[in-house]
Amino acid sequence: LQLQESGPGLVKPSETLSLTCTVSGGSISSTTHYWGWIRQPPGKGLEWIGTIYYSGTTYYNPSLESRVTISVDTSTSQFSLKLSSVTAADTAVYYCARRTSGWPFDCWGQGALVTVSS
């Protein structure tokens, strides 16, 4: 299984950050897997953003819930992250990852650095 993040590396303050994760080598429609986004500001720790099931059911971190939307497109084996009203504090490496039911995140993408700056 491979996951690959893609999207703009630079976003202006107050705009919306958009990233896509493409899943290959496995089925995004698996009934035992969940798909998530985690971020890591430069030099800092990891923060879970949210997770989605192939059916579209979502789970968000309450600290970001008002600004986050995660969606899935099973026809293209992709899931996406939108984070609105970004500020410099949202500058981070954004990872997509797979979680198997009952397991933690066990397969990660390589990460995508997104910088929020004018």
Place this chain on the structure above:
Amino acid sequence: EIVLTQSPGTLSLSPGEGATLSCRASQSVSGSYLAWHQQKPGQAPRLLIYGATSRATGIPDRFSGSGSGTDFTLTISRLEPEDFAVYYCQQYGSLPYTFGQGTKLEIK
């Protein structure tokens, strides 16, 4: 939200020595759903331990996890040069999933 506190922040050891990393939770971790991830510079995290004690596929047996409730430990026996990295604990039993702040294992 379950807050995970890792100690020490930095651990300086030599290859061949053993390492003990601690992760303490602010409340009991449901089902011992506690994981350890290893992260090297410029790389994504890699899952080492899940369910507090089970090694992930391909992880050498010098890595072992223990603990339950609120206190968990990652033990690395006989450090190899490739083991020097940052280690994060993560709980996945309760939403929101949370990570510890990390322990940096550096070469002495």
